[in-house]
Each structure stands twice: as C-alpha cells, then as structure tokens.
Amino acid sequence: MSPTAAGVLGLAALFVLFFFRMPIGISMLLVGGIGFASLVNWPAASSLLGSEAYHVTSNYALSVIPLFVLMGHFATLSGMARDFYAAAYAWIGHWRGGLAGATIAACSGFSALSGSSVATAATIGQVALPEMRRYRYNNRLATGAVAAGGTLGILIPPSAGMVVYAILTEQSIGRLFLAGVLPGLLLTAMFLLTILIVCAMYPSYGPPGERLLRAERLRATLRAVPMFAIVLLTIGGIYVGLFTPSEAAAVGAFLAMLLAGVRGALSVRAFFKVLLETVRTSGLIFLILIGATLFSQFIAVTQIPANLTEFLVGLNLPKIVVLTIILATYIVLGMFMEGFAMMVLTLPVVFPIVTALGYDPIWFGVIMVIVLEMGLISPPVGVNVFVVKGVAGDVPMNEIFAGILPFWAAMIVTIAVLVVLPEIALMLPNSMIR
Amino acid sequence: MHAFEKALGTIATAAGAAGGIALVGLMLTTVVDVTLRSTLNLAFLGVTEITELGLVVVAICGIAYCGWTGGHIALELGESFVPPAIWKASQIVMLLLSAVAAAAVMFYSAHEAVAVYGRSARTNLLQIAEYPFYTIVALGFLIYTAILLVRACSGNVAGEPDRPRE
Numbered sequence: 188m189s190p191t192a193a194g195v196l197g198l199a200a201l202f203v204l205f206f207f208r209m210p211i212g213i214s215m216l217l218v219g220g221i222g223f224a225s226l227v228n229w230p231a232a233s234s235l236l237g238s239e240a241y242h243v244t245s246n247y248a249l250s251v252i253p254l255f256v257l258m259g260h261f262a263t264l265s266g267m268a269r270d271f272y273a274a275a276y277a278w279i280g281h282w283r284g285g286l287a288g289a290t291i292a293a294c295s296g297f298s299a300l301s302g303s304s305v306a307t308a309a310t311i312g313q314v315a316l317p318e319m320r321r322y323r324y325n326n327r328l329a330t331g332a333v334a335a336g337g338t339l340g341i342l343i344p345p346s347a348g349m350v351v352y353a354i355l356t357e358q359s360i361g362r363l364f365l366a367g368v369l370p371g372l373l374l375t376a377m378f379l380l381t382i383l384i385v386c387a388m389y390p391s392y393g394p395p396g397e398r399l400l401r402a403e404r405l406r407a408t409l410r411a412v413p414m415f416a417i418v419l420l421t422i423g424g425i426y427v428g429l430f431t432p433s434e435a436a437a438v439g440a441f442l443a444m445l446l447a448g449v450r451g452a453l454s455v456r457a458f459f460k461v462l463l464e465t466v467r468t469s470g471l472i473f474l475i476l477i478g479a480t481l482f483s484q485f486i487a488v489t490q491i492p493a494n495l496t497e498f499l500v501g502l503n504l505p506k507i508v509v510l511t512i513i514l515a516t517y518i519v520l521g522m523f524m525e526g527f528a529m530m531v532l533t534l535p536v537v538f539p540i541v542t543a544l545g546y547d548p549i550w551f552g553v554i555m556v557i558v559l560e561m562g563l564i565s566p567p568v569g570v571n572v573f574v575v576k577g578v579a580g581d582v583p584m585n586e587i588f589a590g591i592l593p594f595w596a597a598m599i600v601t602i603a604v605l606v607v608l609p610e611i612a613l614m615l616p617n618s619m620i621r
Numbered sequence: 622m623h624a625f626e627k628a629l630g631t632i633a634t635a636a637g638a639a640g641g642i643a644l645v646g647l648m649l650t651t652v653v654d655v656t657l658r659s660t661l662n663l664a665f666l667g668v669t670e671i672t673e674l675g676l677v678v679v680a681i682c683g684i685a686y687c688g689w690t691g692g693h694i695a696l697e698l699g700e701s702f703v704p705p706a707i708w709k710a711s712q713i714v715m716l717l718l719s720a721v722a723a724a725a726v727m728f729y730s731a732h733e734a735v736a737v738y739g740r741s742a743r744t745n746l747l748q749i750a751e752y753p754f755y756t757i758v759a760l761g762f763l764i765y766t767a768i769l770l771v772r773a774c775s776g777n778v779a780g781e782p783d784r785p786r787e
Binding site for chain 2: 209243244
C-alpha cells in the first residue's frame with residue numbers, strides 16, 4: 188500500500204472512531220501510532236509513544252494554556268463578568284437594543300480574561316439573559332446575542348484555539364494573540380451593528396432599558412477598572428515585550444486571584460474547585476495535543492500534504508478561489524465537528540497549502556479561529572447554542588438558531604473584510620516590540 | 622468492582638488536586654520571577670525548567686482527572702443513527718480500544734523512564750533528574766487506562782462518574 192493510500196485509510200478510520208464517540212485525543216493517538224508503525228516501523232512508533240507525551244507536556248510555551256484558563260476561572264469567581272456587563276449597560280443600556288449591545292460589549296471585555304467561548308457565553312449569559320428577558324427582549328435577539336458574543340472568547344486574546352493553532356503550525360503565540368485583538372474588536376463592532384440593524388427592522392425586539400444617572404454610570408465603570416487594568420497589563424505587557432505570553436498569563440491569574448480574594452469570593456472550597464476545573468480543562472486540551480502530535484507525524488510520512496499542495500498549486504486556480512474552497516469546507520465541517528478536532532485534524536493537510544499559496548500563517552490563524560467560532564453557533568452541534576439553551580431553557584432551539592443567523596452573517600462579512608484587508612490582523616504583531 | 626471504582630475516583634481526584642497545586646506553584650514561581658526581573662533586575666535561574674517540569678504534572682494529572690469526570694472531548698455524531706443495543710456495544714469496544722491506546726502510552730513512557738534513568742538525563746541548568754517526570758506520565762496514563770477499563774467492565778459508557786465529582 189502506498190503511503191498516500193495508507194493516509195487516506197487512516198483518515199477514514201479516524202472518522203469512524205469519531206463517529207463512535209471515541210475521545211478525539213485518543214482517536215488520533217491510536218490512528219497516528221498504528222499508522223506511523225505501519226509506514227515506518229514499530230520501534231520508531233514505540234519511541235514516539237514513549238516520548239511524545241512527555242515532550243508535549245513539558246513544552247514551556249504551552250504553560251500559557253492552564254495559566255490563562257486559571258485566570259478566566261478566577262475572573263469568573265470574582266464577579267468580573269457582572270462588572271463588565273454593568274459597566275456596558277450603564278452607558279448603552281438605554282438605547283434600543285442596548286442590553287443586547289451591552290451583552291456583546293461585556294462578552295468582548297470578558298473574552299480578554301478568558302480564552303474559552305463556552306465559558307464566556309455561560310458566564311455572561313447568566314447575567315445578561317435574565318436582564319434582557321425582564322425588559323421583554325425578543326428571545327431571538329437575546330439568545331442570539333449571548334451565543335454570538337460568547338464566540339469572541341476564542342478570538343480576543345487569550346485564546347486556547349490560538350495556542351493550539353500556534354503549536355500545531357509552529358507560530359509565535361504572542362504574535363497570534365496580538366493578531367486577534369483588532370479582528371476581535373472589528374467583530375465586536377459588526378455584532379453591535381447587527382443589533383442596530385435588527386432593532387431598526389424590528390423595533391419591538393429590543394426595547395430600551397433604564398437610563399442611569401451620570402454618577403451611577405461612573406460608579407459602574409469604576410467597579411470594572413480592575414479588570415481593565417488586568418487586561419491592559421497582560422495583553423499590553425506582551426505587546427511591549429515586558430512579558431512572554433506564559434508570564435502574562437501567570438501575572439494575570441495571580442492578579443485575578445488577588446481580586447477574587449479582596450472581594451471575599453475566594454473560600455478554600457471555591458479555590459480548590461477552580462483548581463480542579465482548570466486542571467480538567469487543561470487535561471482535555473493536552474490529550475488532544477498529544478494525539479495531534481502523533482497524528483501529524485503519521486500524516487507527514489503519508490505525504491498527503493505535499494501531494495495535495497502540489498495538486499492544488501498545479502491547478503493554477505486563483506489563490507482566492509482555493510482559499511474560498513478551504514474556508515467553505517471549514518464552515519461546513521464546523522457544523523458537525525468540534526472546533527479543536529477540526530483544527531488538529533485538518534491543519535497538517537491544509538496549512539502547507541495555505542502557506543504555499545503565499546498567505547501569512549498568522550493571518551490564517553485568525554481566519555481559522557473565526558471559522559471555528561462560526562462552528563460554535565452553527566446547527567446542529569453548535570456548543571454555544573446548547574450553553575444558551577442551558578440558561579434559557581424555555582426558548583426552543585430553532586428560535587435560538589434563528590436569532591444567531593444575523594450574527595453568523597456578520598462573521599462572514601468580517602472574514603471577507605479580513606481577506607481584503609489582512610493588515611487589520613497583522614498590524615499589531617508586525618509592530619510589537621520584540 | 623464498586624469499591625475499586627470508588628478508590629479509582631479518589632486517586633483521580635487526588636491527581637487533579639496535585640495538578641492544581643502544581644499549577645499554583647507555577648503561577649507563583651513565574652510571578653516572583655517577573656517581579657524580581659522588573660523591579661530588582663534579578664534573574665530567577667531555572668524558572669523555565671521548573672515551569673516545564675511543573676507543566677508535566679499539571680497536564681498529566683489533568684488527563685487522568687478529566688478522564689474520571691468524563692470530560693475528554695468526543696463528538697456526538699453516531700448515537701442517533703445506530704440502534705441503542707449496537708450503540709452500547711460499540712461504546713464498550715471504543716472504551717477498550719481507548720484503554721489499549723492509553724496503556725501503550727503508559728507502557729512506553731515507563732520504558733522511556735527506565736532508559737532516561739539509565740542515561741542519568743538531567744535538565745541543563747538545575748540538573749533535575751528527568752526520569753521521575755517520565756514516571757509521572759506513565760502513572761497518569763495508568764490511572765486513565767484503569768478508568769477506561771472500569772467503565773468498559775461496568776458498562777458506564779456515558780463516561781460520567783456515578784457520584785459527585787468533588
């Protein structure tokens with residue numbers, strides 16, 4: 188059997204294991220190990236099995252994952268999500284659709300403390316959804332705003348998705364984080380614009396909230412200052428070269444822990460709960476990374492990436508057509524596959540093609556993360572939708588998906604803007620102080 | 622079986638707690654390093670090595686604990702297309718196959734630990750022996766393998782523990 192045929196067989200086997208609900212990391216480990224052994228030899232495969240778990244888990248750059256997850260948990264514990272929402276509400280809550288806008292703004296702010304979309308949607312959703320329902324917001328707009336806003340969690344740094352992309356493609360985590368900032372703000376603006384358009388078309392969807400006095404606005408903003416300070420220190424510290432991403436994560440987690448302590452939210456029980464949750468999340472990411480490393484080694488020896496790249500380049504199609512095909516495939520795949528799975532499964536094949544076409548790998552990382560975000564809110568398996576459903580149990584799923592559609596369109600527009608103007612993503616990483 | 626599963630749950634949760642404590646250690650070490658560097662211009666030698674080795678503890682304990690809580694990501698694709706009886710049987714097969722894969726990592730990591738011990742491999746700066754950390758990898762995957770096997774034997778294909786996790 189040729190290496191390419193073995194690779195295709197391996198991919199098919201992987202899909203079968205996914206179909207039967209084997210954990211993604213273990214599926215890749217199994218197929219990668221057996222595939223590598225069959226194409227190279229068993230001693231080489233056993234050497235990989237014995238050393239890769241250690242090598243992956245002792246990679247200094249990856250310490251950013253548990254530390255940023257820890258920061259997100261402490262941030263949640265200290266009530267920062269509530270403060271972000273209150274600050275945003277104070278300024279725009281009295282506009283038509285203002286509570287949905289405040290939800291998006293709060294998601295955007297909280298995303299800078301949490302690298303997880305699900306955590307962002309769940310945390311902000313618990314605060315924002317009851318408020319929007321109290322003001323008789325249309326269920327579609329309310330749930331759509333929370334589900335879509337939550338996706339900002341993996342675009343605005345810190346982002347677990349970007350760390351995984353960086354490791355799989357050997358890019359700088361710091362540069363990727365910075366590349367996510369402006370597109371994250373652009374997407375936030377697009378979501379806000381979407382709310383304005385929806386409320387202009389259907390004024391009853393987003394009645395205005397209560398207008399707060401100036402003193403109340405200032406008080407709400409002041410309460411959110413510590414969070415803004417942590418965000419500025421961590422992301423700004425990476426930008427000016429004060430910290431590595433891992434150091435920024437450690438300092439951010441420490442400050443968030445202090446804040447939770449000062450606010451009296453950090454009991455011993457809560458502290459250990461946060462630690463266990465963080466370790467659990469880290470464990471699931473690391474198992475996928477170990478599996479993905481082995482699987483990538485297998486895919487590399489099958490020569491599928493090289494052959495596919497050669498084939499696509501040989502077609503002489505305009506590179507924008509190839510990119511569109513890749514992105515369309517990702518959008519469809521995102522409807523059925525979990526984001527990490529999609530990324531670790533496809534990147535060994537797709538990344539060489541994208542770079543061979545001359546696209547910037549950092550820019551593609553940002554595009555990739557936005558496509559993953561779309562998967563998070565796409566039917567039938569959009570995880571964020573289920574999170575929102577968990578908070579607003581009486582809203583039918585079809586209502587939630589209908590509410591998401593305008594935001595989904597906003598994401599498509601954002602991708603188009605980034606394709607036309609890649610500088611939006613590349614400006615900050617290209618100007619960072621090394 | 623129930624007593625063994627209970628003991629396994631205690632071990633996995635203890636592993637999770639150990640990983641959490643290691644993570645706090647990583648965080649504090651890094652904060653001290655950054656503070657010393659930015660205020661007194663002092664270097665905390667070997668902080669990178671400490672972080673790398675600490676991360677092994679965090680990640681591997683996390684894999685074991687996540688396995689116990691049924692948290693490892695799997696896709697929910699097939700259940701609605703396959704008859705329930707066949708689905709349940711297939712899940713037991715998947716658990717056993719997963720256990721084989723985890724056991725392979727455990728076995729070869731243990732093998733590597735012995736080889737690393739034989740070579741007296743140490744970190745460059747702090748000269749910390751590496752074999753204990755390969756052993757931690759083997760132990761973590763041993764716990765995960767045991768969890769998968771117990772689930773397969775007890776027919777708990779959902780991958781969730783029967784009692785409160787913490």
